[in-house]
Amino acid sequence: MINGERSIERPLRWGMVGGGRTGQVGYKHRTGAQRDGTYRLVCGAFDLDAERGRDFGTKIGVAADRCYGDFKELIAKEAGREDGVEVVSIATPNFTHYEITKACLEAGLHVICEKPLFFTVAECEEVARLAEEKGLIVGVTYGFTGHPLVHQMAAMVKKGMLGDIRIVDMQYTHGFNAGDDVGAGEAVKWRTNPKTAGPTFVLGDIGTHLYYLSEVVLPHIKIEKLLCDRKAFIPTRAPLEDHATVLMHYDNGARGRLWVSSVNAGNMGSQRYRFVGSKASIEWSDSHPDQLIYEVQGEPNRTLHHGMPYLEEESLACDRMGALHTEGLGDSWANIYLWIAQSIDAKRRGDEAFLRDHHYPGIQAGTEGVRWLENCVRSADAGSAWVEFN
Amino acid sequence: MINGERSIERPLRWGMVGGGRTGQVGYKHRTGAQRDGTYRLVCGAFDLDAERGRDFGTKIGVAADRCYGDFKELIAKEAGREDGVEVVSIATPNFTHYEITKACLEAGLHVICEKPLFFTVAECEEVARLAEEKGLIVGVTYGFTGHPLVHQMAAMVKKGMLGDIRIVDMQYTHGFNAGDDVGAGEAVKWRTNPKTAGPTFVLGDIGTHLYYLSEVVLPHIKIEKLLCDRKAFIPTRAPLEDHATVLMHYDNGARGRLWVSSVNAGNMGSQRYRFVGSKASIEWSDSHPDQLIYEVQGEPNRTLHHGMPYLEEESLACDRMGALHTEGLGDSWANIYLWIAQSIDAKRRGDEAFLRDHHYPGIQAGTEGVRWLENCVRSADAGSAWVEFN
């Protein structure tokens, strides 16, 4: 159980690009990072509007002279300081991720980037090579995978409690875009424009969370082919999609289906995962993250609760609140940020053995997410046809 | 609200083929039929084992001399009686439906048959012509569609409360066949053998329930093309499937997805339906049939309860227990049987006006179910490819 004791040598000097007052996700980054003594926020380029960004930055405790106008200024000025920033989080629209990440890495800074990471696998691989050369970490904020019961699921699969995996059923849907985008805010506008969002809307925005979580739980099976059927129910969003179904065939014979939508009117259930094996099934939703359904055919259905001694140690190790007390999305983000910090710390110390065994959403995870999106788009563009996964 | 008062001229003289002591479904037929004074069980060929069938028949109140050895004897002997049977229910394995139905119709008897109706659309259409010629009714026991809240859903769609239908999401899964079939009983054996089950296992056995219910709720939209991906996780079941996903494109642009499985280990949720429109969504499960979720984007989610005055009259009209008191599957079957009885009664009286407006699962519904199965199989056989629905 995590009690806030620092698990790395010293706090990391941390900065943010984006995530200012008008952003949706900045607070999640900060509330995730600023626990456990692992990060100290020292600088930021929080806003396209430099003045507003400075005002905001000082309100969250950053010195005014380290609130910069843009990421370029941040990199340049911080490079000149002895106590300069070491790791930068990127919480900006998708189309800027690649450029900012590269610039940070070139400047010797670790990066923590929003998903979907970049527009293409080629970009991901280029950046992975750059990070490798520079000896730097690139973390990706798949923020839901820090929940303790996600790791309970992974441990149960690993122990064979489900038997052979047969069916993967995943869903992340909501209805916040059920209406048209007339009068929509910036956060909707950039997400539905291919120039700023990349080749997908909901597949990238929410579908990559599903895909990554399935990789965490089922690392041992791989997609062989998939089919993606996507559609924009609000026509102005085309060619991007506000609804998509993806079918997947895995290399062990398992079958997958995945649904993403932002036009599922009224739906507040968020994500739902069901992993079915030959012996048993497990089911989890981030909307009630503290409980996990475990169903063995022919036995009473079971509900497992976070923090209970009967759970696997992988789950208990990342529990923060303890049984009976609810964990929220902020706690999950805190774990993600912690695991990335431990990677950066190990990298700094040259501890490659630690890194080999250490789980965190890194450049590889980010790349796989983009690869999955590329395959989805390729299938959709071919008339929602089956494509070999590559 | 239904209180058991007979709504037809006089009770129908009713017989059964199959549905004896070892069958799974016979009791549902009887508990459905024997309310409301609409059917009086007068004869049966309940069992392949004539002696056991006679013993059983007398235990459910049938005279011993009207417990027959098989359907041929039943038809022949009853034809000779002044008070002979008028309508016969067929609760036997799929492969016998066609022959028995034809024989009954030829003998001037109305038929109530289990689903899936027959093996091919051609058979269905032939039988439909025969029934038409003979002036007889063929009812199909889609037993879940008698639930009052199913008709609440249909009424809400009809009134436009959902707006344009965008997404149809349906699931009927369980795990009772998660293990292999070594030592399985007769009910499993005939269902997994193409000779006795026809061209499908779970698609026909449970998927047709989903499809018919969606037709009841959404009569105004039609499938244009579909894709079916099916698999037998227990190889001995091949070429039949124990798992299938079907994607559907509707003529109004809506997208559908449907999942059937009997290897969803531990799953006791049975059926789940979600119909998403541009304004709102509704969601219902037969496992808690007394409540209906109604979700308008941007408003609190609502739960509607059966029997409440705020429901549409179509729903209240078929309520049997009243609010707070649970309705079960038997009540749904009772409604199905009642609606079929009213059709038979109208047919007898020559009341074609009544029949035009009267809802019940008839030969057309049975045919559409088989047509849907044919399209699914055609898609699956083509490598899970999209096929035009025809």
Add this chain to the structure above:
Amino acid sequence: MINGERSIERPLRWGMVGGGRTGQVGYKHRTGAQRDGTYRLVCGAFDLDAERGRDFGTKIGVAADRCYGDFKELIAKEAGREDGVEVVSIATPNFTHYEITKACLEAGLHVICEKPLFFTVAECEEVARLAEEKGLIVGVTYGFTGHPLVHQMAAMVKKGMLGDIRIVDMQYTHGFNAGDDVGAGEAVKWRTNPKTAGPTFVLGDIGTHLYYLSEVVLPHIKIEKLLCDRKAFIPTRAPLEDHATVLMHYDNGARGRLWVSSVNAGNMGSQRYRFVGSKASIEWSDSHPDQLIYEVQGEPNRTLHHGMPYLEEESLACDRMGALHTEGLGDSWANIYLWIAQSIDAKRRGDEAFLRDHHYPGIQAGTEGVRWLENCVRSADAGSAWVEFN
């Protein structure tokens, strides 16, 4: 599992007093009785309005000349028939139960009566003596206790799976009387008038269901003292109550709390029971009667589903629909009526051994319900004080 085969010698000739077109509960009696070949409805005095009663009776299949104007006529005329009625169900307002029951017993007829049985324990004991003398059965329609999982609970307690019982928590609440009674219908009016309802409103109307079910599940512990705090939130209902809380101390040291209310605005949960033992707890609600929660401290919580092979035989023996298929209140009533029929059949056959072991809600159960009400009223009248249970 029950499949409708008759388990008694021959169907009983059955009549009803009350339960006509305007009654709330008549259909539940009929749908409960007319399965399994146990009862044949031959006569009735269905309505205070004799003409309406006759019209109704013929619509549910009773011969016109056996639809009587009142219970006295019914008793008198049927006594003159060779095929006269044998057992009469009483579905009339509370204040008539005693007189009608006595008259039927005097005439040699078995009785099935609504709850609360009579107004006083003295009346119950008098009638019990009369029934004993006459060799007749008096059944009481505690209609919720036929659900299969109620008997699962009883079996689990009996096997010691809960350990020592510590806490009994019961609730039956709804909000249908949250508003005042201006313009209320007959069914409300007689229930809130002490002359017609007796000494209680919700305690008798719904609380007796809770109390009887707890006796079925926990036959081995008895109340030693109780405290009842009751109130009429709608003042015109006083001295009767629309809300009450009862605290109970049991002879084994267990503590009980019970809540009944008809002013719990918006509440559709109906009944909820939780029985807590030193080892485990069980929880059940009639609003989702097909599932039972079973919780062992320190283990994952379990949900048991009706009809599954892992259940105790006492539960499976009274299952009608089978796993996955919902049982409703009608199925529960069918079991109650069946068990009473088996008692009557045994009484007729003089099979006292059968009767000793046979569970059904009889005169003793009805008496205990009235006794509990008397104790509640005595406590309430004493200023909601603790009273010894006697």
Add this chain to the structure above:
Amino acid sequence: MINGERSIERPLRWGMVGGGRTGQVGYKHRTGAQRDGTYRLVCGAFDLDAERGRDFGTKIGVAADRCYGDFKELIAKEAGREDGVEVVSIATPNFTHYEITKACLEAGLHVICEKPLFFTVAECEEVARLAEEKGLIVGVTYGFTGHPLVHQMAAMVKKGMLGDIRIVDMQYTHGFNAGDDVGAGEAVKWRTNPKTAGPTFVLGDIGTHLYYLSEVVLPHIKIEKLLCDRKAFIPTRAPLEDHATVLMHYDNGARGRLWVSSVNAGNMGSQRYRFVGSKASIEWSDSHPDQLIYEVQGEPNRTLHHGMPYLEEESLACDRMGALHTEGLGDSWANIYLWIAQSIDAKRRGDEAFLRDHHYPGIQAGTEGVRWLENCVRSADAGSAWVEFN
């Protein structure tokens, strides 16, 4: 919505007494305090074992020389520093609260104390006078009342959406003490010993949470009399209780019932609140804190979700994650700590107008909790009799 911007002049210099490595609650204090730039942890006496406390303190970022052996040393040493601590949180067993709080106040330090505050109302009133004299704040960590939907409930009641309050039903139960205490840890031992826990176990440990939350939601009604029935199912805990039921009569005629237990075997539901009015009811549980049930008699039941625009501004103002994203107990604590910080800040600035309107759990709330406990014990000691609330 809260996004982490500091809402007070400057961060408060904060220290802790207790809450070290072996404590259950220390992390909740720290994760609650260390957001929003409101508190900076500068010192602590974290542990009875000074060495372990220092090791722990440095791991959570406190300078080694400000990790003290006990609260006396902390107060003495910090008093000598220009940058000395301003506010101290007390996360130690109940029996120490009074002494430490007084010592802090005497030293001019604000206090944030665990509940139940002290053993007696007299102590509370003495400390309230002291705090008043010194111009200092005493906050009490009723940690569940920071959830946004708690304030939605309060706002709905205030607007009259429930009508007149009729019924208050509250429950906080779990089963973690269902077994005996042989081999129990320190956290159980001190809680079941009157010397260290005070006059109650579960009433104080968890019941005070229920009572305070009800005061937040229903500030306008007051208890007139109550009855408390308590029991130790594990005899070694007597005279303290592991189970209690409290009945309450309010001055507006409302009726309340409250249940606390730590022997409710297997129960993971934690807290449940239902407030019933003449028009509608609301229901909330901290185990799924992001949803609120709202039920108007005769209308579909509604589920409200945190962060949605249809909520009252009082609720949205303290939302941290936004709709669809789960809030956890840590977020609730963060709000509590924020509100206390705002009080301290206002006190420092002499802004009494702000303090008059500002909601936070202060000395008055702590006193009322202890007063309620005193009344409960008085009733229980009188044989579970009704007592006037005073």
